[in-house]
Amino acid sequence: MFDLNIEGAELFALPFGDIVPYFSVYSATLAAFVLIFILIAAFDRPERQLNIIFGGDAFYEKEIKEGDTRFSRFMAIACGFATLGAVLTGDIFNFTLFAVLVGITNIAIVASAGNHHVLNAAFQYGIVAMIATVPLFGAAAIILATTGTLSIWTLAGMGAVPLLAKAMLILGVMGEGIAPLYIGKAEIIRAQGAPFVLMIHFSSLLLFLRVTEIVLVI
């Protein structure tokens, strides 16, 4: 383990060939949170919305289609596991792939709503997530070319990674994790499913946290 004074002691590592995910105090804490949120997304019912008819006392509940919920629930769980992977992985390229997976599951969660505005938001977000692959993969490629490795274990504390690659990595994660702003602006209020929408926000925040750690470590 690299003993840098950044994220606390290492707990244990899990070798998958060249990719070695690791648990430090920092990433283990994040992973615990991810697990909690996966559980919430897996077992919680979405909220039901009340629409008040103005001018009277009547109100009605919006009904929730079972199929829609099933799809977004599945995607939220997938997003949770992608976040877990992104938090734990010990390899730059693997991290970028997990970030992309988070991005595409976010698109899926947003797009499962049928509303036109929400779909538009999903599309706009998807475009940003797609062009964000340039800085993401570009950063991984530059790191590989200039240092000769992708493993965070080897890179830690070397200080060999150029500033350009770091900046591009951050930019790429920003692009993949920009989803909350889109769902915030789109009329997500009309979309159902608090646990799933929560997962979008959660996953992008965790991506930021993880990329902060990576940028400080490498």
Place this chain on the structure above:
Amino acid sequence: MGAICLIIALYGAIRIVLERETLLKLPFVNVMNFGIAGLIVFILPHPLTLVAAAAYFVGSTLEANAIASAIARRGGK
């Protein structure tokens, strides 16, 4: 020999560029294809090269065919 094929292919390409009407470009495309298919064989004389040349030739002929047919069906001109 390869030089002949190459020169003819280049000549075909230049004629394609100079020709105005799309349909009449296609015979020059054909000339270019012949040149390139011959060139491929001269570059690497090996039995498999024959397959490569044939694949190239058939592929580009198919392309020309599709383009010509599409123009015919579209414009009627």
Place this chain on the structure above:
Amino acid sequence: MLEEFGRIVVATVIAWVLFLSLDIYWRLPRRGGVSGADAIGKAIAERGGDQHGGWMMGNIVCSPDASAGTLLAACGVFVAGIPGGIAAAILVYIGNRICHDKGYAGTSGALIATIVIAGFMQIGFFASDFIAGMVLAILTIQGISHTHASRLIGYFWRWRA
């Protein structure tokens, strides 16, 4: 060098006669086989060429015909001898099927060209001469002037019909 040049010229003439006669024998100039060939023929006729010659040129563009068969057979003989020529015939047949064509002209062209080339190889020619020759021969038909070439083919076609 001069000898090589002479061989190529002879090969060109042989290939020219071979593919033109085969194409005309298989009635390629009669009409455009596919709509694209038809359109090319009409476009050439509009330029002042001959209608039947234009159709044949269109057919040559749109599908591997006897000229392509000759070229590929020459290639096949060049890289692998007589079996190469036969393999080329099979490939040309597949190509013909892909391009919506019956495939008589191409396949027969390839087979006959194989025999012809094998024969000429006995008297000092090389298969490579025929590749270059075929490329030059197609240049004379397709690559110099559409109108004149189509009139020439049209003349042959009326002579046959």
Place this chain on the structure above:
Amino acid sequence: MIDTFHIGMFAASLCIIIAFFSFMKETDDLHRLLLTDLASVMALFLIALVGTDLAEALILPGLVVTISKLMALTEIYLVKEGIQRNQPARTLDIEVLQSAPAILASILVLYGIFLSGFSGGAVAGLGVIFYIICKGHQERFELIETVSGYAWVAWIAAFFIILIFPSQWFLAVMIAGGAILIKVTAKLSLIGTMRGESDV
């Protein structure tokens, strides 16, 4: 010292600037979608510049990312614009569409099966797509999806075999190659059936 890598980096930077500048100016959504494809080419260019076997192994995931995002985005675009039920304004009824698909598709599919792995899946998937769009199709959505789901599970199993019982690498490689082939082919070929023809 200036070598291939640096020149490539300069070219890539230039291209990224051009592409993103154009992206910035663009307002039409479909044009933007086309430009994202251009951007993904830049990403692949950057990876390809490394030029080792590892770079090649990284290009393949990059390609997958591109195609899967495009798949999702195009469908979202159709639904968002409300044009998913539109009939195409043009039809192409040229003769080669009748004759070419069977032969070309079978060549590509056979070759793809021989290749195995992701490359084989892409090649075979292209063949199947080409066949389906030219010849029409029957909707066998559920079946193909199920098959590809099982193929995915088989690949995960292969992954764990390699990790836990490395001595069984041979079995695992065979399962993995086959499973990814089936999965990718199935997924990609379903795109072809999703054209929503007039004959539905």
Place this chain on the structure above:
Amino acid sequence: MIIRKLSGILSNFTNLSRVYAVMVIIVVIAGIASIPSLDYQGDRLYPKTIDRDSPLDPYDRGGIPFESTVVLAEYPENSPYLGYITAYLTPLSLALAAATPHMGTTIVAHPGGIIDEILYATRGLDTVVETTILFVGFAVAAHLFRRREDE
């Protein structure tokens, strides 16, 4: 006032992608200056060795089937059977390799070979994620497609 103007730009979410593009352009322009100072060391892992005469042309990494070969992985200790997949050729690809020297790509893409070693064994987790991405992308498309058929 500039803050008000900026917040006007930020509040329209179609502008966000534009803002993002501007940021990328700025970073890249700033980064161009630093490119000459980058030094290329990319061939530390899995370098290429090209042997033009081999039937496996661009991918000949040595070794005989069911034996190992030298592969420069990041953590060789994590893959005890490193090099076995690289060296392996199926009987079919062996036959192809004996027949012609120009089918290297096909032979290596067939199970066994260096790319399979990297994709399935040493960096297998990448491939897991990659196939999952494809799966999710397809699931989105299929979900939307199916839904419009239901309606």
Place this chain on the structure above:
Amino acid sequence: MMESVITLSLAGLIFLGAVATALWKNPFDKLIGISILSAGVIPLIVTRGYLDVAIIISLVIPITTILVLLLLGREVR
């Protein structure tokens, strides 16, 4: 020597095709430009000795062209 002449001429072919594709306005013309471009690319692949790649690419390029042609068919009345 011959090798470099061939590469140079093919580069010429490629750029001729690329510039023509970029500048021509009619989509059919552009597709013909792409076919000039591919006529330059495939011999380059063969020069390297990757015949299998050349075969598959020369079959895939016409498929791409036909896919684009789907957009250019006859207008439905």
Place this chain on the structure above:
Amino acid sequence: MSPLFIIGFGLIILGTVATAWPSPKDYITRLINLELPAFGILLVMLSFDETLALLTFIAVTSISTFLFVRVIEKREGTP
């Protein structure tokens, strides 16, 4: 630095410019111009001998072309 690489990156730059500012600004032009950088990257991969990636790249480019074709024809279509 091989000539292939030089041709490739020239083609990428040319293609990027052509795609960024297509001459009649419609979808089909842009779609066809997209092929130019694709061929450029093909040559770059070829210069690094990354043939397997090249093969996959061409197949995937073709499939993405089909995806775009599908969208464009729906967009220009009538309900």
Place this chain on the structure above:
Amino acid sequence: MIEYIIAAMFAGLLLHGIHRKVIARIQGRPGPPIWQEILHTLKFLGKESWIPKTASQGVYVAVVGISIAIWTAALMLLITQESLLLLFALYVLHKIVEHGIGLASGSPYAKFGAIRSVVSAASELPLLSSVALIYLITGSLMLRDIEAYQAINGPLLIVAFPAAVALYLVILSKIHYGPFSIVEAKEIVSGYWTEHFGVWRGLMNAAFGLKTFVLLYTFVVVFIGPIGLPLTLLAILILMITLSFVCAATPMLSPYDSVTVQTLTTGLIAIYIIYLGVFA
């Protein structure tokens, strides 16, 4: 352990009371007594409570628990002097709490609060840059190393002044009645926690008290250094009063202006960091 938490909670709630009192006095009102918030919390804890029928029940309850867990963990971190980065992470996770609380009930007011909390995600960015700056200066992010550094080189407040400003802005954006507290502005009733009542409200009050205390304590520990408990508490109090002055004197910004201001701050600090990293 538990006594530290309880004490910190009460201290935080007391700080909230002081905050309200100072604001009221500046605005010329008598204001509530300073233990008002403590009484509030105790009162809420004793009330009857249930989960609304239409709410997403798991999120509704879990988020309250998570908010307590986050700030307890943060306090523990400060006491055991672990990584500052982890503290930053916990702070960022607080965003999730706001968002989750807002979304859990179906109420549109709460959702508006939640969405404002999302769009003001930029308020976390100054913290990121200040953490990076501190790492650049001290070479470590463990709180004990930072304390050791300050014991030798004097308070970080002087060396890393932009970082201090950033953290101050962050605290300001989380404090009630501040210029950046758009998530609980009065036009959306009381923002994201409109629908939480009874015990839930009490628990959240307690958690937020803890949050205020932890944030201020972090500021003192990181930028002023180890100065002993009484002096630390005094510093916290002074800090709180300065914050109250700012809150009382500034109007609340409109949502996107607030986002813009925070983003600009981040950008300035980022430029400063790059300047330090490249030229120093």
